[in-house]
Amino acid sequence: MSEPAEPLRYIERTHAWYGALGYAPYRYAHFAEVPFSPLRRPLTQARVVLLTTAAPYRSELGEQGAGAPYNAAAKFFRVYTLDSRIDHDLRVSHLAIDRAHISDDSGTWFPLPALRRAWQRGRFGAIAPQVIGVPTNRSQRHCLEVDAPEVSALCLAEGVDVALLVPNCPVCHQTMSLLARELETAGIATLILGAAKDIVEHVGAPRLLFSDLPLGHAAGLPHDRASQDFTLELALRVLEAAPAARTTVQSPLRWPGGDAWREAYLNPARLTAAEREAARTAHERSLATAKALRQP
16 A cells, blocks of 8 residues: 555645635634643543534525535524434535535534444443534634634533534634634533644644545545444544643545545646636625625
């Protein structure tokens, strides 16, 4: 087997892509100091909550399935909760998700089934009554001042000991990193299951299980229950063993289709002038849609 490629640098790639479309580079959050809360009880006694940036499917909003074009109308802007005891149809209609490789298997980005299986094996004490959905806000201030305190309050009210956070797009990884910092400050141990290593480490998060797979697969390979259970188990082990903040462990999983996805993802060198103009027009349209939805 060949040596694995270097992880894709999402900060550089997104800057190059949006720069080619005529936009200034986005400044990702960055912190030197990182809070860290050890597990306050054995994992077998701990209550675990799942946090997701995926959106509940709403048929009236148009196409939101695997491979669909970005659908700004499906974006949400407020924290939501769902009953963790039942299944839910969530989608990843994110702006910069890897649309060419995303699967119709939500277990790759929403590991609630794997979490239930781990609980049934006695791996941890309980699943929190609610899954928490977190909006992907480019505004770091809004995330820190509005979303993060709300999520923290929900977790504390439910007696949560551990939070598993699963981001999807690049800005999702920033959002979940900021939330992890807030939760750790509140005494809740966190673990990010992520695919954009550079963003999480740039922001500064306590624990990261890094899966070097296309965005949208931080919880395992599509239609591969064994890989999803393996990923969840590895995440729990990192929670138990992490000695200090900024602990990153890389999953050994490899993308079955090879490494071509790295070169293809948001690569402005592959755009013709006409494609670049069409991409900018589509982006402006999505910004207008999101702005209209954000209005109270």
